[in-house]
Amino acid sequence: MSEALQLLWTDYTLRNVAAGTAVLGAVSGALGCFAVLRRRSLLGDAVSHAALPGIVLAWLLTGSKAAPVLVAGAGITGWLGAAAVSALARRERIREDTALALVLSVFFGAGLMLLTVVQGRPDASQAGLDTFLFGQAAALVERDVLTMGAVGGVAVLVLALFWKEFKLLSFDADAAAVAGYPVKLLDHLLTLLLVVAVVVGLQAVGVVLMSSLLIAPAAAARQWTNRLGRMVVLAAVIGAMSGALGAAVSGLAPGIPTGPAVVLAATAAFVVSLLFSPSRGLVSRRLRAAARDRRLRTEGDAS
Amino acid sequence: MTPQTEIQLIAVAAAAACALSGTFLVLRRMAMIADAVSHAVLPGIVIAFLLGGGLGSPLLAFGAALSGVATVALVEALQRTKLVKEDTAIGLVFPALFAFGVVLVSRYADHVHLDVDAVLLGELAFAPFERMIIAGRDVGPRALWIAGGALVLNVAAVSVFFKELKLVTFDPALAAALGFSPLLLHYGLMTLVSATAVASFDAVGLVLVVALMVGPAAAAWLLTDRLAVLLPLAAGLGATSAVAGYWLARWFDASIAGAMAVCVGLVFLLVFSFAPRRGLLARRRMLATQRREFAMTLLAVHLAQHEGTVDEADESRLASLHLHLHWDEDRLRRTVRDGLNRGWLRREDDRLLLEDAGRSAARTVFARAWPQGTGTTPHRI
Numbered sequence: 268m269s270e271a272l273q274l275l276w277t278d279y280t281l282r283n284v285a286a287g288t289a290v291l292g293a294v295s296g297a298l299g300c301f302a303v304l305r306r307r308s309l310l311g312d313a314v315s316h317a318a319l320p321g322i323v324l325a326w327l328l329t330g331s332k333a334a335p336v337l338v339a340g341a342g343i344t345g346w347l348g349a350a351a352v353s354a355l356a357r358r359e360r361i362r363e364d365t366a367l368a369l370v371l372s373v374f375f376g377a378g379l380m381l382l383t384v385v386q387g388r389p390d391a392s393q394a395g396l397d398t399f400l401f402g403q404a405a406a407l408v409e410r411d412v413l414t415m416g417a418v419g420g421v422a423v424l425v426l427a428l429f430w431k432e433f434k435l436l437s438f439d440a441d442a443a444a445v446a447g448y449p450v451k452l453l454d455h456l457l458t459l460l461l462v463v464a465v466v467v468g469l470q471a472v473g474v475v476l477m478s479s480l481l482i483a484p485a486a487a488a489r490q491w492t493n494r495l496g497r498m499v500v501l502a503a504v505i506g507a508m509s510g511a512l513g514a515a516v517s518g519l520a521p522g523i524p525t526g527p528a529v530v531l532a533a534t535a536a537f538v539v540s541l542l543f544s545p546s547r548g549l550v551s552r553r554l555r556a557a558a559r560d561r562r563l564r565t566e567g568d569a570s
Numbered sequence: 571m572t573p574q575t576e577i578q579l580i581a582v583a584a585a586a587a588c589a590l591s592g593t594f595l596v597l598r599r600m601a602m603i604a605d606a607v608s609h610a611v612l613p614g615i616v617i618a619f620l621l622g623g624g625l626g627s628p629l630l631a632f633g634a635a636l637s638g639v640a641t642v643a644l645v646e647a648l649q650r651t652k653l654v655k656e657d658t659a660i661g662l663v664f665p666a667l668f669a670f671g672v673v674l675v676s677r678y679a680d681h682v683h684l685d686v687d688a689v690l691l692g693e694l695a696f697a698p699f700e701r702m703i704i705a706g707r708d709v710g711p712r713a714l715w716i717a718g719g720a721l722v723l724n725v726a727a728v729s730v731f732f733k734e735l736k737l738v739t740f741d742p743a744l745a746a747a748l749g750f751s752p753l754l755l756h757y758g759l760m761t762l763v764s765a766t767a768v769a770s771f772d773a774v775g776l777v778l779v780v781a782l783m784v785g786p787a788a789a790a791w792l793l794t795d796r797l798a799v800l801l802p803l804a805a806g807l808g809a810t811s812a813v814a815g816y817w818l819a820r821w822f823d824a825s826i827a828g829a830m831a832v833c834v835g836l837v838f839l840l841v842f843s844f845a846p847r848r849g850l851l852a853r854r855r856m857l858a859t860q861r862r863e864f865a866m867t868l869l870a871v872h873l874a875q876h877e878g879t880v881d882e883a884d885e886s887r888l889a890s891l892h893l894h895l896h897w898d899e900d901r902l903r904r905t906v907r908d909g910l911n912r913g914w915l916r917r918e919d920d921r922l923l924l925e926d927a928g929r930s931a932a933r934t935v936f937a938r939a940w941p942q943g944t945g946t947t948p949h950r951i
Contacts, residue, residue, distance in 0.1 A: 308661040309602055316777075359848060365788045368601040369838060372781035376831020379691065379777075380818075383825040401672065475609065479665030486658050522677045527669035534666040547653055 280405065281518040287407040287415055288510030288529050291468045292480060294419030296488070296506025297426065298464040299481030300499045301457055303489065304437045309367050310349060310458070312478035314465045316371035317348025319378025319399060319474065327385055334411060334470065338418075341466040348374050349458050375474075402473035404514065404525035415467050422463045425456070426499075433457060434495055472526035483533035484509065490537075490544035509533035573698035576711050580697055581812035581830065583717035584770040585782050589790075589808035590724040591763045592783025593801055596791060597739050602657070603642060604783040606664035607760070608767045608776040610641035612671030615768070620678060631768050638764025639757065641667060692775030694826040713773045720769035727762050728801060735759070736797050778827040782808055785834035789841040792848045811837045865905040867935060868895065870914055873924045874932035886921045 302308050318341035325340025326332055348370050355366035398406075426433065435443040436453050444450045461481070468477045488502035513529030542550050571579075595601050614637025618630040641663055648659035697713035709715075728735065734755055737745040742752045767779045774782065786808035790800050814837075815830030822829070843850045872895060876885040885894055892902040906922065909915035914928030924932070 303655075303658050306655055306657050308655075308657040309605075312605070312661065355842075358842075360791055361788060362599050362601075364599050364601040365596050365784055368605055368780050368784040369788060369835070371605065372777055373785065373831050373835030373838075375777050376781055376828045377835070379828030380822070380824045380832055381828075383828060384822045387823065476665050476669055478661055479669070482658055482661040483666075486654050486662060490653060523673050524676055527672040527676075530665050530669040531673070534662065534669075537662060541648075541651065541653060549651060549653075 278518070281514065283407050283409055283412055284404050284518065284525060285511045285514035287412045287471055288404055288514045288525065289507040290412060290416045290419055290510070291471050292484065292506030292508070292510030292529065292533070293503040294415075294422060294506075295464045295468055295477075295480040296484035296502035296504075297423055297499050298460050299485040299506075300488065300495070300502050301433060301437055302461055302481055303485040304495075305457075307461075308482045309364075309478065310352065311461060311465055311481040313352055313367045313371040313374075314345040314349050314462050315469060315474045315477040316378075317351075317374035318342070318345040318466055318469055319375055320344045320381055321347075321378075322399060322469075323378055323381040323385060327381070334414065338466050338470075341469060342462055344374065344378075345462045345466055346459065349462060353458075398473075399469070400473050400475060401524060402469065402471045402476070402526040404471045404517075404529075407471060411470065415471075418463060418467050422460050422467075425460060429453065429456065437495075472529055476526045476530045479530045480506065480509075480533060483530070483537045487533070487537040487540040490540035490547050505536050506533065509536055571710070576698045576714060577694055577826070578813055578816050580711065580714045580717050580773050581694065581816055581826070582809040583714065583721045584773050585786070585808035585812035585830075586805040587717065587720040587724045587766050588770055588779060588782035589786040589804040590721075590728050590801055591759070591766045593787040593790070593804045594735060594739060594759055595763065596784060596787040597797075601784045601788075602660055603645075603760075604763065604767070605780045606645065606660050607638040607641055607764050608771065608779045610664045610667040610671075611635075611638050611764060611768055611771070611776075613637055613667050613674060614640075616671050616674040616678075620674070631765065634768035635761060635764040637667065638767060639760050642757075642760045691825065692771065692773055692778060692827045694773050697773055716769050717773050720766050724762065724766060727758075731755070731758070732798075739797075774830065775827045778831050781831040781834040782812075785838045786811065789838045792841050792845040807837055807841075808834075862905070862908055865897075865901065866908050866912065866914065867931060869902075869905050869909060870924060870928040870932040871935050873915075873922060874929055874936075877924065877929075883921065886923065888917070888920050888922055891922065 299308075299311070302311060321340035321342065321344030322337045323340075324344070325336050329336050351370050351374075352363070352366045355361050355369070356363040432443070432448055432453050435446070435448065436450060436457070440450055443453070464481065465477055468480055472480060484502040484506035485498070487505050488498045491501060492498050509532040510529050513532040514525055516532070517523045517525040517528040540548070542548050545551050592601075592604060595604050611634040614633040614635070615630055617637075618633030621629065621633075644663045645656075645659045648654055648662065649656050654662065694713075698711045700712045701708050702710055702712040702715050734745070734750050737748070737750060738752050738755045745755075746752050763783070767776070767783075770779050770782070786806075787800075787804040789807050790804040794800050794803060811833040812830055815833040816826055818824070818833060819826040819829035841849070844852075846852055869891075872891075873886055876882045879885075884890075888906070892899050895902070897905075906915065909928065910917070912927070914925055914931060916923050916925055
């Protein structure tokens with residue numbers, strides 16, 4: 268373990284990877300809180316899948332594989348996917364779950380088709396899809412980390428600027444509407460932030476696992492506090508630690524890819540929180556129930 | 571059979587099988603379970619693989635189906651703690667299981683000749699190369715047997731338990747009261763979904779499984795209210811998308827799985843737009859009709875209100891009527907035209923007068939709004 272920590276500081280690649288995944292974990296942890304609280308946890312999954320056609324199109328139209336170009340393309344179709352989900356889910360007989368599943372699979376299929384057409388070969392695995400599916404954290408260089416930090420920083424800044432509005436929207440949207448806040452606009456803005464968090468993370472952890480980075484740190488943080496401010500900060504810390512830990516583990520054990528390692532670290536943080544959080548945790552709940560039983564029994568004997 | 575025919579048959583069988591079990595997922599608001607289960611079968615597949623099962627062996631299918639059911643059980647256990655909501659529980663469980671599966675594949679890459687891409691995306695184009703040999707005779711591609719088996723299993727399960735599934739889906743409380751176990755049927759359905767996902771992933775890949783389970787069922791539900799029609803309709807739409815996808819992929823030399831998902835999306839979009847009663851256009855037309863009816867009735871009520879009063883002449887003048895109703899002139903013109911056509915109104919010089927039909931329409935509204943004996947009577951509108 269100490270060897271791993273030392274490597275984190277001395278090894279250039281590993282330091283970049285760890286810094287990148289930590290930044291990503293912090294940003295998605297903070298923004299994921301709102302998705303989790305608003306019962307939109309799975310929107311991130313739809314957005315990350317919907318990003319694929321955007322990446323291919325951006326590459327096709329500009330001929331460039333530079334990260335900012337691809338991220339912009341991913342953002343556009345990712346946002347379209349989110350918009351499609353909310354447009355569909357408003358309709359009769361189409362529930363949110365159906366809309367999510369439909370959008371994520373159809374957009375992803377469209378991306379897959381585009382990619383194979385562009386590459387001129389029907390075999391997707393040779394077409395460079397792996398990097399997109401599972402991310403390529405090991406290829407992160409210092410500039411990538413700085414870009415991720417800058418974009419994520421802006422997203423967090425927007426979150427801080429509209430803190431009061433987002434808080435009201437998340438806990439009592441009706442009250443926000445009555446008070447005259449532009450609820451629809453705020454909703455779009457929050458979705459946009461989610462899209463930003465997703466596309467920033469795609470490069471590092473990939474499509475399939477990105478949604479977990481939005482959910483697990485937030486769900487873990489939720490167990491420790493009932494205050495939104497503390498929850499967001501805690502989720503960011505848990506996300507950052509999971510990112511760094513995952514990177515360290517995969518750096519030490521070369522067989523383990525970074526994305527899955529980060530996800531497993533974040534999931535472990537959630538499991539620990541679920542069991543041992545002092546107020547809500549399953550273990551402390553059980554202990555309190557046992558103590559209450561004992562007290563009732565002794566009081567019963569006394570009287 | 572040519573390889574082309576074989577590929578299409580495999581796709582049709584997989585699509586129909588997915589659509590049948592997927593219909594119940596859509597009806598029960600569990601569409602994202604299809605996504606979760608299809609991803610979470612990965613560790614089951616890998617573990618079964620490590621234990622010595624080859625691709626397509628019963629052990630593999632068993633392992634995968636087991637991890638699919640375990641996913642659902644885990645999601646529900648998490649929900650029961652009441653510490654996380656359903657969507658969060660789903661989003662926590664399946665990425666973790668999938669990540670675990672990927673780690674297993676990477677750790678034991680030497681022993682596992684298993685390509686995660688192939689699991690996710692399918693290798694339908696290569697399916698005809700793997701043959702099923704029984705007693706030395708070639709009886710067709712193995713994938714066709716697997717997908718066909720899944721289809722037979724789905725048809726059998728859905729027709730044998732049709733009544734039970736219907737009851738549990740639409741009224742779980744009644745089902746429980748009548749002595750059917752919703753829990754048993756629920757897990758039966760989840761086993762069916764997992765088995766179908768596993769049988770299909772080999773041919774079409776995990777992501778497409780989600781499209782095939784959800785898309786055709788969602789489209790078919792916009793077309794019918796009857797479960798007995800919904801199921802075959804969903805299967806038919808799924809099969810159509812599969813064949814169309816195959817040809818689309820051939821045309822562009824693209825991934826078959828991707829093209830099929832695109833066709834599922836297109837079929838859904840077509841139905842979503844043009845379905846006779848629930849389609850976007852039909853709804854829009856209905857809304858427009860309602861709006862015109864309402865405007866016409868409002869105009870009749872206005873005229874009836876002022877009939878025989880001192881300001882009747884003023885309130886029924888065509889040139890200024892829109893001001894009284896707070897309408898724009900265009901709306902007034904259209905409504906007057908509707909009213910004249912319907913025979914509710916007639917024109918006299920620059921004034922608009924009610925015919926009997928229009929007057930009785932206005933009375934109906936009065937009678938509905940102020941039932942007799944409520945003590946209030948309408949005044950000016």
